[in-house]
Amino acid sequence: MGGIGSGRHWYWGAKDTTDDYRSIDVRRWKRDGLLIPDQAFGWQWSRHGEVVASIRVRTELSRVILTYRHRSGGEDWKDESYPVYLDWTTCHLGGQRPWFLCPARGCGRRVAILYGGGIFACRHCYQLAYPSQRETWDDRAARKADRIRDKLGWEPGILNGNGWKPKGMHWNTFERLTAEHDAFVQISLAGIAQRFGMKF
Template identity: 90%
Template sequence: MGGMGSGRHWYWGSKDSTDDYRSIDVRRWKRDGLLAAHQSFGWQWSQHGEVVASIRVRTESNRVVLTYRHRSGGEDWKDESYPVYLDWTACNLGGERPWFLCPARGCGRRVAILYGGGIFACRHCYQLAYPSQRETWDDRAARKADRIRDKLGWEPGILNGNGWKPKGMRWNTFKRLTTQQMPSYK
C-alpha cells in the first residue's frame, strides 16, 4: 500500500500547471475596452518589474490577430501571426460575454483564457492542471483557513492565534467564520 510515487501528489512527469505558462484573458480585454474592432494594442508580461514577453494584438470584427516571436529551447526565433476567433454569448441581464475559440487544430473549444507556448491554446490542448489540483488535503485546509482569516482581518497562519471581531461584522457571521477557520483533519 502506498510507496514511492503513489497517490495524486505532484511528481516529475506530471501535467504542467497553468501558472507555468503566459496567459491572455478575453474577459480582461473586454473589461479594459480593448476588443473594439479595428484597433491594435500591445500586451506584455513582466517579472520582478522587467518585461519578459510581449505580443501585438489587432482587433477585427469577431476575431483578434496575435503577432509575436517565440523560441523553444535553443532554437531560432520564429515569427507567429494568426487569428483567434471570438464567440459572444448573451448575458441574462443584458450585454454580451466574449469567449476565445481555441485556435489549436481540431479544438475550437470556447474558453476565456488561452495559454502561450508555440501558439496560444486552451489548457485542455496543453493538458494543464490548475495549481490547486496539486495541493494536498492539508494545504487546501490551510489555504481555506487563511482565506477566512483574511475576511476577519487576522494575520494568516493558524499558529498566529485569534484576533478580535472586526467592527461592523455581525456576531453570527463572526461565530460562523471562527468555527470554519479551524482545519478539519482526516
C-alpha cells in the same frame, strides 16, 4: 510563496497547472474595451514590477491577430503571427459575451482563456490542470483557513497564530469564523504530520 501550508506540492508525472502559463482572457479584453474592431494594442506580463513578456494584438471584426516572438530553452527566437477567431453569445440579461475559438490545430473549442506556449491555446490542448486539482486534502484545508485569515485581516499562513477581532465585526461572526479557521488548521497540520511521519 512556498513553505508549510502554502498549498502547493509537486508530484512525479503531475500535470502543469494553469498558473504555470501566461494567459489571455477575452472577458478582460472586452471589459477594458479592447475588442473594438480596427485597433491595435500591446499586452504585457510583469513579475515584481518588471515586464517579462509582451504581445501585440490587432483587432478585426470577428478575430484578433496575435503577434509576438518566443523561444524554448536555448533555441533561436521564433516570430509568430496568427488569428484567433471570436464567437459571441447572447447573455440572458442583454448584451453579448465574447469567447476565443482555440486556434490549435483540430481544436476550435470555445473558451474564455488561452494559455501561451508556442502558440496560445486552451488548457485542454496543453493538458493543464487547475491548481485546486493538484491539492491534497490538507492543502485544501490550509487554503480555506487562509481565506478566513484574509477575511479577518490576519497575517497569511496557518502557522502565524490567530489575530484579533476586526473592528466592526460582530462577536458571533468572529467566533464562528475563528472556530472554522481552527478546524481547518487542525486538519491541515494533521495532513502535514502524516506526510512527514510525525506524531500530531
